[in-house]
Amino acid sequence: MNCASAEDLDERDATATMADVSKEQLERIRRCIADSAATVASLVGQTESIAAASEAVVSALKAGRKVLTAGNGGSAAEAHHMAEELTGRYRSNRASLPGVCLAADGTALTCIANDYGYDEVFSRQVEGLGAAGDVLVLFSTSGRARNLARALQAARSRGLAVVALLGRDGGPLSGEADYEILVQGSATERIQEAHQVVVHLILDAVEAVWAEGAR
16 A cells, blocks of 8 residues: 655655756756847847837826737737736736727727738727827837738828837838837747837836826
């Protein structure tokens, strides 16, 4: 009869699990962490651009305007995260702020894609929801998404300010936005991780103004 305790079994399982981890796997994990840290550290060179984009968002919100966000795939998740942190909160208790992710409504996306094509899924929403003084924040690791380019054009025509978080060489979107933060890197996942840090820096600037009792 095996009378080993649950704690003993847990310890054996942990030992067996560690024994199965190869040196190559451990080195790969260390390398990925180092690459991520280096990519995020490169944002120090973008400090002024991040501050300018943050001020644009803060100024729009203070004026009673809203923030629209958009991206594809993993970048859509980052766009969603920024918007929900505005309507919810980042760290501090404060008034809810108007943030709308244009990638969040599946019915709108599929309706527009079906009737007008995928290139228009964001631009049509900018036309319907955007107004002069709002800010559109675009997320793209390559800068090559045609639907984001069309959204930028729609924002321009309606008087929205545009913030673009880009990667690699910025692609066709480079130089088109009012505020551009370009992560110099070639790995999509590392660029997205750096973009997430930028999102948190912008939210930190917002909550420095809207922290409980500060407004």
